[in-house]
Amino acid sequence: MYIQVSGYVDVEKRALELGYEAPTGLTILPRNFDTAKSSDELIHEGTTSVVRSLLQQAGVQEAKLEKEGEKFPHSIRESWEWIGPLIFVSQWILTNATIPVTINMISSYLYDIAKGHRHDAEVTLEFVEETVEKTKRGEKREYKRIAIKGSPGDLKAIDAKMLKQLMERSDK
Amino acid sequence: MGEDKRIFQEIDAFQQEFSRIVVECQKFCFITRAREFQAQARDKLIPLKAKAEQLKERAIADEYEDAANAMLSFEEMTNALINELNMWIALKDDKPATAWDFLVDAQMATITAMQAHHVADHLEGYSMHLSALEKHMFPNHGFFSIGAIVKKSECSICGQEYGECDHLINKPYMGKICFEHVKELELEEISLVFNPGNKHCRTISITDDEGIVRDALTWQSISNASSKHYES
Numbered sequence: 001m002y003i004q005v006s007g008y009v010d011v012e013k014r015a016l017e018l019g020y021e022a023p024t025g026l027t028i029l030p031r032n033f034d035t036a037k038s039s040d041e042l043i044h045e046g047t048t049s050v051v052r053s054l055l056q057q058a059g060v061q062e063a064k065l066e067k068e069g070e071k072f073p074h075s076i077r078e079s080w081e082w083i084g085p086l087i088f089v090s091q092w093i094l095t096n097a098t099i100p101v102t103i104n105m106i107s108s109y110l111y112d113i114a115k116g117h118r119h120d121a122e123v124t125l126e127f128v129e130e131t132v133e134k135t136k137r138g139e140k141r142e143y144k145r146i147a148i149k150g151s152p153g154d155l156k157a158i159d160a161k162m163l164k165q166l167m168e169r170s171d172k
Numbered sequence: 173m174g175e176d177k178r179i180f181q182e183i184d185a186f187q188q189e190f191s192r193i194v195v196e197c198q199k200f201c202f203i204t205r206a207r208e209f210q211a212q213a214r215d216k217l218i219p220l221k222a223k224a225e226q227l228k229e230r231a232i233a234d235e236y237e238d239a240a241n242a243m244l245s246f247e248e249m250t251n252a253l254i255n256e257l258n259m260w261i262a263l264k265d266d267k268p269a270t271a272w273d274f275l276v277d278a279q280m281a282t283i284t285a286m287q288a289h290h291v292a293d294h295l296e297g298y299s300m301h302l303s304a305l306e307k308h309m310f311p312n313h314g315f316f317s318i319g320a321i322v323k324k325s326e327c328s329i330c331g332q333e334y335g336e337c338d339h340l341i342n343k344p345y346m347g348k349i350c351f352e353h354v355k356e357l358e359l360e361e362i363s364l365v366f367n368p369g370n371k372h373c374r375t376i377s378i379t380d381d382e383g384i385v386r387d388a389l390t391w392q393s394i395s396n397a398s399s400k401h402y403e404s
Contacts, residue, residue: 043321049335056338071335076354078317078369113342115292116283116299120367 001150001157005166008128008145009034011088015065018042025063026093026102028052029086029128030072033065044074045085054105060098081122082110082152086145088128089163100159107155114152124149127163179230183239186227190246193220194253201256207264214257221250232347240347241289248285249292252278256302263309268389269376272310276371278302288344313375313388315368324356 011029012022018039023029028051030042055062066072077083084106089099106125114121126147133140146166148158197213199205228243255278262271279302285292286299325334328351339350364375375388385394 046322050340052335053338053340073321073323074335075319075360076322076352076357077319078373079365080367080369109340109343113287115286116279116295120303122367 001148001154003149003166004147006145006147008143010141011128011130011143012141020065020067023063023065023088023090025090026055026060026098027063027065027088029065029088031075031086033086042072044072045083046074046076047083048074048085050109051085051087051106054109055102058101058105060102060105080117080120081124082114084123084125086126086128088130090130091132094129094163099163103155103158107152110152110155121152122149123152123155125155125158129163179227179234179236179239183227183231183243186223186243186246190220190224190250193217194249197253197257201253201260203260203263205260207261210257210260210264214254214261217250217254217257221247221254224250228347235346237346238289241344242291244344244347244349245285245289245292248281248288249295252281252285252295252298252302255281259305268310272374272389273372275302275306275310279306279371284349287342287349311389312366313378314364314366315371315375316373317363317365317368317370318359319361319363320354320357320359322352322354322357325352325354328353 011033014033015022018033018036020039028044028048030036031045032041032043036042052062087102093099103125110121110123114123124147126145129144129146131142131144133142146163148155193216197217200210200213224243224247228240228247231237231240231243255274259271259274259278262268262274279299282292282295282299282302286295322334326332327334327337327339329339329345329348330337334352339345341350341352343350377385377394378388379385386392387394
């Protein structure tokens with residue numbers, strides 16, 4: 001399993017720049033959320049609909065970035081590599097059962113659909129995590145992007161504790 | 173006897189027939205076996221596949237989803253074996269491009285069979301066998317893959333706008349595997365890749381260091397190669 005942690009744009013500020021409300025809780029971000037010049041350019045990863053259905057089936061509430069009735073186009077790739085959408089998770093989400101439920105639903109789905117080519121199936125799952133630190137001047141928000149690449153079975157090892165540890169390790 | 177009971181009894185009988193015929197036919201999935209036996213084995217499997225399809229259609233008509241998915245799985249398992257036998261036959265007929273296409277179809281049928289129902293869960297080993305054939309019998313050539321932005325697409329199961337229903341891509345629903353039916357797209361890129369979604373999109377020719385255009389599978393010069401290599 002390959003894991004990469006890197007910095008990410010201020011999600012709250014970026015959402016407001018693009019004309020949207022700041023995400024709270026769990027939100028699927030468009031793949032070019034950090035670079036799009038305007039909301040017209042926003043594109044979802046092709047797997048967004050699948051992940052949204054899985055979240056719904058698991059009873060996980062997503063706070064959508066899109067406005068009522070708005071739909072971003074999505075990308076498609078002809079590849080065995082399954083690239084999940086960028087999932088924004090706020091700090092408080094890391095402390096409840098949402099992350100284990102989400103990852104479990106996604107990994108079970110991928111385990112099923114990768115049947116017959118598990119030996120060469122690759123999966124990429126990406127999270128953007130928000131941490132809020134209280135300072136004398138108020139709150140300091142930080143955003144990190146965590147990309148996890150591996151086999152569908154590797155995903156089962158990921159839980160909220162692991163994501164938190166990855167975030168902390170990248171700070172040192 | 174109720175119609176309900178009859179279809180399940182027919183499915184049970186089919187499974188027994190399937191196991192017997194598959195064991196018989198798999199004996200011929202080797203390069204050393206004579207071509208005529210391989211053709212006979214393939215011809216034995218064709219009506220078996222048709223029977224699986226008929227039972228699947230009946231299960232669909234009666235709305236037995238699990239049975240419909242199981243029959244789709246049997247249909248695709250049979251299809252995989254037919255394609256493997258066709259691959260061996262095409263190699264003996266000196267048609268490597270056709271053999272490649274049959275191998276890819278066998279791989280795709282295996283994946284569909286496994287996605288459709290757990291009756292095909294034992295095929296992981298067979299899938300590895302097909303991958304080994306790919307790696308050891310064919311040169312390592314590059315593939316092409318597209319990247320695009322979808323403007324409009326539909327769910328293959330319910331026909332609703334893609335993303336508006338609960339159907340999941342690559343999952344079985346009443347004897348059919350769900351896929352995204354793209355209606356409108358904007359091409360973004362075409363890439364050279366080694367693990368493509370569609371292995372039919374392969375490099376057909378290569379220009380060597382001396383500027384000779386060669387068939388990627390046979391290494392014959394394209395201008396000198398006989399037309400038989402390009403039938404597919």
